[in-house]
Amino acid sequence: MNTNNIKICTLLAIVFLLGCDKVLDLEPTDRLTANAIFGDPKGVEIYMANLYSQLPIEDFTYMKQGFNYNQSGPNNGGQCSSMVTDEATHSESGAGVGDGDFQWWADGYKLMRDVNILVDVIPTLKISDQERRSLIGESAFIKAFAYFGLVKRYGGVPLIKNSQVYSGDAESLKVPRSTEQETWDYVLSLCDTAILNLGDATGRRATKWAAYALKSRAALHAASLAKFGNLAPQSGIAVTEKLVGLETSLASNYYKAAISASEAIMKSGKFQLFKPTPANPQEAAENYRLLFQDPNANGATVEAIFTKGHAVVGNFQGHNYDIWFQPAQTANGWPHPGRMNPTLDLADSYESYTNPGKNTPIVTTMDNNTNDYNGYNPSQNYIKYNTPNEIFKDKDARLWATSILPGTIWKDKTIIIQAGYVKPDGVAVIRTSANMTISGTTYYTYGAPNTSLYSGFDGFGGNNTKTGFGFKKFMNQLSPVIPGWNQSTSDFMEFRYAEILLNFAEAVVESGTGDAIAAAKAINDIRRRAAHKVDIALTVENVQRERKVELAFEHKRFWDLIRRREFHTLFNSSSMHSLMPLLDLRALPATKYIFVRVNAPNINPRTFITRSYYRAIPGIGSNGLVQNPEY
Amino acid sequence: MPLKILIMNKLLLGLFIISFVFFSCEKDNYDGPTAGLSGTFIDALTNKPIEQDIINGTTIELLEKGYNPVTPQYLIVKNNGSYENSQLFANTYTVRPVRGNFIDIPAQEVVIKGQTILDFVVTPYIRVKETNISKVGTKVIATFKLEQNVLNPIRKISLYAHSDSRLGDxxxxxxxxxxINVAAVPNTIYTIEMDLTSNSSTLKPGLGYYFRVGALINVPEAKPNYAPAVKMVI
Known part of the structure; x- marks a missing residue:
């Protein structure tokens, strides 16, 4: 062995020895380790904030285009899920549910990966047992919420229960769809894990009660699919492989799960209806309005079970309800208000205090015919009213708090919604800009001389309601609209106590099991909060009417029509309806108004096709999944 | 840099872009579809075409061979029972009418090459027969008989009106x-009335409209069966 070889050997030995030392086992400096994040409460907070921000919460930023639609310039006309149901129509478009609408696929699996990374490291973290349990519970809640968002859209989906490891072979990462039943059962079992591990405090992050609420909603959804699926049968591979559809026999167990999850919340004593016993309908209406304007103020938190906050204005932070849906008169310079038009169909659904527990469509004529939508008829004997809103006098307080009715005050302005007038000679001028002067007074078809002074029926800019109703629920009355994108910061209650009561009542009445007396009390408590004094019976019809009006515009109606398979019968070349207030100049010098029930003008009829009960799964060509029926 | 070279460079760049454009045309374009499929749904008993819906009606599912997974293509059918897609790629397809208004038939393998004709001889769920639609006073009255070819009950019977001839459910x-919700009684005359007065804003007096009678069987995903539309001035 010569000197050179010895030198090389020595050098190698040194290198190897060094290599054995920990010197080269550096912690990477471009990323954080699990313990660095989750070992520190602040780190957990940051990671959790990211997960919560991805949750599929259908709040003010949930639009036709999907979740968190509050990026820079979210210019979609304000089209949201209420506008494809019978709650509302858009002022410019009658479009129904399109194949690409309300999707949540890739984002869903991104969230799933982020939460699975957390689930994987929980056992290794150096934290207390209590902290570990709450992380287990919280991550289970987030996964349950996310899979609920997927299963109600797509049916059975691939269940990624732990994070996947990429080893160079993309094929090995592909997971086939589970059946719809397996997916629902997985959602419910994740809820149980969350319930078991989460504390019973209330608050903004997931709690035991939020997990019970999710279970109540999800189990009711699954039960309804099992019970009503046969109303819209489908066929194809996805059906034969049970990737979509639930057996009828499964309904009773799911209803049972919904009942017990709801009861757990009802018996906890942690929640109650906000201001449950108002003295009169006016007080009830104001209470109900306040509850949604700001669920944090005035003690409204007693009803909130899980709330999504919008604390900061700006892109990816604020929302756009106040600009899109403000009456034209209070748009404050924003050029495109008035998009959400609550329908006459919804207004009809509210009970009348004079006729409790009955459907009471708004009567406009002496012959009580509420099925004539043919427009103004000079020979018809219309009921004459003294004000533009006297016709709603006996209607449920929640109609007044959900919609801006003609001639009511909003932000210190009288909101004028008028479709035209009937001239003294009996000729009506409707939805045309015109005026006439009689005895020195000028009368305008739209109730005022120019577009900044009224909010109804003029087609100008799509800014005026076409149905005769403006939008009020959730709108902030306290401050003027800031005429720019993403400037609203009101919070949204994803779960509130009233929904739990309604879930409970529905599960009891549909299954014929459970405590029927408590269920009747549940709906009557909600009605009492709306100033109803006469109790009504627990029937399917009463529960559904109550649910429709109490939860209006909370993005629940869409899923109610889906899970009860009512969408395709409700929307088959169907027009939504408007109530046109007309100033009746035949009555001069008295000021009188008449009302005409019509098809919503210039809005196409809508049809819901049965394939839309499940969304199309994107990317079949690459992910190799079985597509849903008829796509 | 002298002006001359600058111009030369621009010319070269231009040439490069042009050649690239032509080159990519050669490489990337597949031949267009050269084949097609057309035909009619024919009643096995009467040999007449079976009336259909153009919107949300019977569809024909095509699964092209050689793709896995394969995205199905759906052809729609005209009201008179005929269909055509003249722009298909020549290949072997699995062809099956789905969600129709006739007794289900099995899928068949079809070689589609050139303009291929494929008629489906099927048995409609219901035959709407001896239809008479007429205006009586302020009403349009339709009378007809129903003959059904399956045991299921009839869910509903309908009289449709539209200004377009392609009307239906x-x-x-x-x-x-x-x-209805019971089976049709043979030789019974069924009657449906449409009141024109209460629809005066949609069906305007003095104008011509199409009217069509339909009957829907209670079979999952079934589409209605129809009598041909008739036009009337009301």
Missing amino acids: GMRLVVSEKT
Whole structure:
């Protein structure tokens, strides 16, 4: 062995020895380790904030285009899920549910990966047992919420229960769809894990009660699919492989799960209806309005079970309800208000205090015919009213708090919604800009001389309601609209106590099991909060009417029509309806108004096709999944 | 840099872009579709075409061979029972009418090459027969008989009206419907009335409209069977 070889050997030995030392086992400096994040409460907070921000919460930023639609310039006309149901129509478009609408696929699996990374490291973290349990519970809640968002859209989906490891072979990462039943059962079992591990405090992050609420909603959804699926049968591979559809026999167990999850919340004593016993309908209406304007103020938190906050204005932070849906008169310079038009169909659904527990469509004529939508008829004997809103006098307080009715005050302005007038000679001028002067007074078809002074029926800019109703629920009355994108910061209650009561009542009445007396009390408590004094019976019809009006515009109606398979019968070349207030100049010098029930003008009829009960799964060509029926 | 070289450079760049454009045309374009499929749904008993819906009606599912997974293509059918897609790629397809208004038939393998004709000889769920639609006073009255070829009950019978000749369950201005929920009684005359007065804003007096009678069987995903539309001035 010569000197050179010895030198090389020595050098190698040194290198190897060094290599054995920990010197080269550096912690990477471009990323954080699990313990660095989750070992520190602040780190957990940051990671959790990211997960919560991805949750599929259908709040003010949930639009036709999907979740968190509050990026820079979210210019979609304000089209949201209420506008494809019978709650509302858009002022410019009658479009129904399109194949690409309300999707949540890739984002869903991104969230799933982020939460699975957390689930994987929980056992290794150096934290207390209590902290570990709450992380287990919280991550289970987030996964349950996310899979609920997927299963109600797509049916059975691939269940990624732990994070996947990429080893160079993309094929090995592909997971086939589970059946719809397996997916629902997985959602419910994740809820149980969350319930078991989460504390019973209330608050903004997931709690035991939020997990019970999710279970109540999800189990009711699954039960309804099992019970009503046969109303819209489908066929194809996805059906034969049970990737979509639930057996009828499964309904009773799911209803049972919904009942017990709801009861757990009802018996906890942690929640109650906000201001449950108002003295009169006016007080009830104001209470109900306040509850949604700001669920944090005035003690409204007693009803909130899980709330999504919008604390900061700006892109990816604020929302756009106040600009899109403000009456034209209070748009404050924003050029495109008035998009959400609550329908006459919804207004009809509210009970009348004079006729409790009955459907009471708004009567406009002496012959009580509420099925004539043919427009103004000079020979018809219309009921004459003294004000533009006297016709709603006996209607449920929640109609007044959900919609801006003609001639009511909003932000210190009288909101004028008028479709035209009937001239003294009996000729009506409707939805045309015109005026006439009689005895020195000028009368305008739209109730005022120019577009900044009224909010109804003029087609100008799509800014005026076409149905005769403006939008009020959730709108902030306290401050003027800031005429720019993403400037609203009101919070949204994803779960509130009233929904739990309604879930409970529905599960009891549909299954014929459970405590029927408590269920009747549940709906009557909600009605009492709306100033109803006469109790009504627990029937399917009463529960559904109550649910429709109490939860209006909370993005629940869409899923109610889906899970009860009512969408395709409700929307088959169907027009939504408007109530046109007309100033009746035949009555001069008295000021009188008449009302005409019509098809919503210039809005196409809508049809819901049965394939839309499940969304199309994107990317079949690459992910190799079985597509849903008829796509 | 002298001006001359600058111009030369620009010319070269231009040449490069042009050659690239032509090059990519050669490489990337596949031949267009050269084949097609057309035909008619024919009643096995009467040999007449079976009336259909153009919107949300019977569809024909095509699964092209050689793709896995394969995205199905769906052809729609005209109201008169005929269909055509003249722009298909020549290949072997699995062809099956789905969600129709006739007794289900199995899928078949079809070589589609050139303009291929494929008729489906099927048995409609219901035959709407001896239809008479006429205006009586302020009403349009339809009378007809029903003959059904399966045991299932009839869910509903309908009289549709529209200004367009392609009217049906998915396309109507006005509909009058009766829920039946029992099997049709042979030789019974069924009647549906449409009141014109209460629809005066949609069906305007003095104008011509199409009217069509339909009957829907209670079979999952079934589409209605129809009598041909008739035009009337009201």
